[in-house]
Amino acid sequence: xxxxxxxxxxxxxxxxxxxxxxxxxxxxxxxxxxxxxxxxxxxxxxxxxxxxxxxxxxxxxxxxxxxxxxxxxxxxxxxxxxxxxxxxxxxxxxxxxxxxxxxxxxxxxxxxxxxxxxxxxxxxxxxxxxxxxxxxxxxxxxxxxxxxxxxxxxxxxxxxxxxxxxxxxxxxxxxxxxxxxxxxxxxxxxxxxxxxxxxxxxxxxxxxxxxxxxxxxxxxxxxxxxxxxxxxxxxxxxxxxxxxxxxxxxxxxxxxxxxxxxxxxxxxxxxxxxxxxxxxxxxxxxxxxxxxxxxxxxxxxxxxxxxxxxxxxxxxxxxxxxxxxxxxxxxxxxxxxxxxxxxxxxxxxxxxxxxxxxxxxxxxxxxxxxxxxxxxxxxxx
Amino acid sequence: xxxxxxxxxxxxxxxxxxxxxxxxxxxxxxxxxxxxxxxxxxxxxxxxxxxxxxxxxxxxxxxxxxxxxxxxxxxxxxxxxxxxxxxxxxxxxxxxxxxxxxxxxxxxxxxxxxxxxxxxxxxxxxxxxxxxxxxxxxxxxxxxxxxxxxxxxxxxxxxxxxxxxxxxxxxxxxxxxxxxxxxxxxxxxxxxxxxxxxxxxxxxxxxxxxxxxxxxxxxxxxxxxxxxxxxxxxxxxxxxxxxxxxxxxxxxxxxxxxxxxxxxxxxxxxxxxxxxxxxxxxxxxxxxxxxxxxxxxxxxxxxxxxxxxxxxxxxxxxxxxxxxxxxxxxxxxxxxxxxxxxxxxxxxxxxxxxxxxxxxxxxxxxxxxxxxxxxxxxxxxxxxxxx
Numbered sequence: 148x149x150x151x152x153x154x155x156x157x158x159x160x161x162x163x164x165x166x167x168x169x170x171x172x173x174x175x176x177x178x179x180x181x182x183x184x185x186x187x188x189x190x191x192x193x194x195x196x197x198x199x200x201x202x203x204x205x206x207x208x209x210x211x212x213x214x215x216x217x218x219x220x221x222x223x224x225x226x227x228x229x230x231x232x233x234x235x236x237x238x239x240x241x242x243x244x245x246x247x248x249x250x251x252x253x254x255x256x257x258x259x260x261x262x263x264x265x266x267x268x269x270x271x272x273x274x275x276x277x278x279x280x281x282x283x284x285x286x287x288x289x290x291x292x293x294x295x296x297x298x299x300x301x302x303x304x305x306x307x308x309x310x311x312x313x314x315x316x317x318x319x320x321x322x323x324x325x326x327x328x329x330x331x332x333x334x335x336x337x338x339x340x341x342x343x344x345x346x347x348x349x350x351x352x353x354x355x356x357x358x359x360x361x362x363x364x365x366x367x368x369x370x371x372x373x374x375x376x377x378x379x380x381x382x383x384x385x386x387x388x389x390x391x392x393x394x395x396x397x398x399x400x401x402x403x404x405x406x407x408x409x410x411x412x413x414x415x416x417x418x419x420x421x422x423x424x425x426x427x428x429x430x431x432x433x434x435x436x437x438x439x440x441x442x443x444x445x446x447x448x449x450x451x452x453x454x455x456x457x458x459x460x461x462x463x464x465x466x467x468x469x470x471x472x473x474x475x476x477x478x479x480x481x482x483x484x485x486x487x488x489x490x491x492x493x494x495x496x497x498x499x500x501x502x503x504x505x506x507x508x509x510x511x512x513x514x515x516x517x518x519x520x521x522x523x524x525x526x527x528x
Numbered sequence: 529x530x531x532x533x534x535x536x537x538x539x540x541x542x543x544x545x546x547x548x549x550x551x552x553x554x555x556x557x558x559x560x561x562x563x564x565x566x567x568x569x570x571x572x573x574x575x576x577x578x579x580x581x582x583x584x585x586x587x588x589x590x591x592x593x594x595x596x597x598x599x600x601x602x603x604x605x606x607x608x609x610x611x612x613x614x615x616x617x618x619x620x621x622x623x624x625x626x627x628x629x630x631x632x633x634x635x636x637x638x639x640x641x642x643x644x645x646x647x648x649x650x651x652x653x654x655x656x657x658x659x660x661x662x663x664x665x666x667x668x669x670x671x672x673x674x675x676x677x678x679x680x681x682x683x684x685x686x687x688x689x690x691x692x693x694x695x696x697x698x699x700x701x702x703x704x705x706x707x708x709x710x711x712x713x714x715x716x717x718x719x720x721x722x723x724x725x726x727x728x729x730x731x732x733x734x735x736x737x738x739x740x741x742x743x744x745x746x747x748x749x750x751x752x753x754x755x756x757x758x759x760x761x762x763x764x765x766x767x768x769x770x771x772x773x774x775x776x777x778x779x780x781x782x783x784x785x786x787x788x789x790x791x792x793x794x795x796x797x798x799x800x801x802x803x804x805x806x807x808x809x810x811x812x813x814x815x816x817x818x819x820x821x822x823x824x825x826x827x828x829x830x831x832x833x834x835x836x837x838x839x840x841x842x843x844x845x846x847x848x849x850x851x852x853x854x855x856x857x858x859x860x861x862x863x864x865x866x867x868x869x870x871x872x873x874x875x876x877x878x879x880x881x882x883x884x885x886x887x888x889x890x891x892x893x894x895x896x897x898x899x900x901x902x903x904x905x906x907x908x909x910x911x912x913x914x915x
Contacts, residue, residue, distance in 0.1 A: 200845070200849070239848065289845045
């Protein structure tokens with residue numbers, strides 16, 4: 148993390164960038180979680196002379212478990228943080244209740260993916276349908292012209308017209324991966340002022356402007372997770388679903404013992420398996436119809452050089468005609484790998500990697516970049 | 529931007545005269561009413577003077593007036609305090625109290641939540657729904673009374689619709705059958721007479737901040753002979769029912785606020801019903817609005833308005849941005865976008881409920897403010913409808 152790098156000139160240049168932008172809106176809606184990032188993003192827009200209306204989305208369902216309720220129920224605490232912060236920034240703030248939509252469009256979908264032996268990426272779905280989709284509609288309804296969030300990514304004009312999505316300048320924090328599924332029409336109205344800054348700069352700035360109550364833990368999974376409980380298990384409990392039980396087997400088909408339900412496991416997983424094979428073992432296959440999970444001690448079996456992705460969203464449609472060279476990421480935390488990308492149809496691509504990639508996981512997103520520009524992304528089959 | 533405040537049922541600004549009476553008690557008159565010395569006695573005198581003023585307002589004995597920390601606390605004390613008392617008298621057990629209560633389904637959450645909690649302990653509760661005009665049928669309440677009914681609770685004026693409830697009709701019967709009757713009169717004070725003896729109430733709740741008094745104090749009227757057990761214990765208890773050091777400035781302000789609300793005041797401010805009618809007619813004519821509870825007898829200051837094909841939460845934000853403050857119902861439920869339980873209990877369909885907004889006027893409302901508000905509402909509604 149870059150610390151102590153705060154320089155007023157950098158902030159001034161971000162503000163100037165917003166002020167001089169030809170698409171500068173009169174009024175925007177700021178999605179505020181109560182954390183540092185979204186607070187600083189809202190502050191920057193206001194400072195640049197845009198009227199900002201803060202909103203907090205209430206997403207997570209109320210947990211029936213009282214002990215959990217106290218820790219994390221329905222984000223009530225986050226919304227109080229957000230309200231306090233909005234007050235300090237000097238903007239109005241409203242709460243939007245999307246609990247029903249979150250359950251129907253994000254949680255149910257995520258669970259269905261687990262039952263198919265896949266590993267879902269709920270953040271992408273939530274961004275597409277709620278954080279940006281519903282919020283865009285809401286912004287239009289209240290007479291705002293755009294959306295501002297605390298994502299580390301950049302929106303810049305493309306040479307052939309329209310706006311494109313680019314990585315944030317902080318290589319550690321870049322969050323463009325999670326935004327690949329945004330509707331292009333919505334992207335045109337998005338503002339990510341933090342994309343020009345590093346996390347360290349944002350934190351220093353928050354301190355400078357007195358948004359210190361924004362010092363909360365990073366919001367990875369914070370919109371749904373419960374401390375000390377795996378995401379998939381919270382999901383199962385809250386939705387009241389049954390786990391799919393079954394056995395671990397080795398590559399020769401020998402039963403190694405029972406597991407805790409297929410939703411607990413993802414391809415390539417090493418930790419928390421609870422079986423001893425003498426060597427380090429990995430999840431190499433999940434078969435939800437029989438509940439069988441194959442463990443392998445040969446890591447090489449997990450490496451592949453080819454994938455296909457569906458429901459591809461093109462943020463730069465100029466690439467969708469013919470094959471091109473790009474850099475592809477199959478998980479948020481993974482380094483991009485050079486690859487040839489072949490459009491098979493408007494919503495399907497094949498990716499041929501130049502090296503073998505570990506644990507290409509069905510249900511996760513394959514996101515294609517060229518330089519810093521996000522070209523397209525889709526769901527791994 | 530000049531802002532219009534049309535949310536008086538959530539709270540009201542402190543009246544300047546009330547503030548003046550409070551001021552010394554925020555400064556030099558700092559004593560604890562329970563102390564025996566000079567300072568304590570001065571504070572005690574102020575508290576008792578306020579109690580006298582409230583008793584005057586309610587036309588009851590000062591001994592029947594208890595100061596609490598809020599209207600919500602008063603409602604809780606009435607309901608849970610009665611049950612605790614029954615348990616003490618071994619008429620019921622705290623673990624399995626049994627028995628039966630009757631409450632309207634359109635009460636404020638500070639009444640409904642304690643009853644729901646009691647249900648969890650085994651008390652049976654009958655919830656009475658309203659008619660399509662938002663009025664509770666007194667006969668339905670009366671017919672629900674059973675031998676084991678130990679409490680009936682009905683609000684005087686509904687906070688969302690302003691509809692006046694048939695408290696007196698119920699009170700006649702509960703008095704005859706000697707069943708404790710609780711009345712949440714919070715939204716009635718200053719709009720209609722609130723006299724427990726006439727209403728037949730044994731327990732009655734008031735909150736001065738709804739009538740240009742301070743926040744942080746509530747009142748529970750407890751009829752002589754009606755036994756409750758305190759919820760908050762410790763130190764000297766107000767009327768043996770509430771522990772904790774008295775919030776002297778707020779109590780003084782409370783007395784002063786209710787002292788203002790005499791018959792003349794109620795008659796004079798009641799003439800502003802004409803402004804409410806003007807407001808509603810304009811909205812009906814200009815944006816096709818529908819008034820909820822229109823067919824019932826209502827207090828003068830509340831208009832619950834439905835705007836067909838407009839989402840209330842969106843309209844509220846637009847109005848706020850344009851400088852008009854209103855709400856979707858109880859401020860205590862705000863933030864949630866759940867449909868109003870009051871309008872649902874009137875049998876209104878979900879779409880109508882989700883397009884309804886409550887406007888509630890301060891006593892200082894003027895015709896100019898009404899007309900400006902209508903202009904703002906018309907503009908916002910048309911913007912939303914034109915997408």
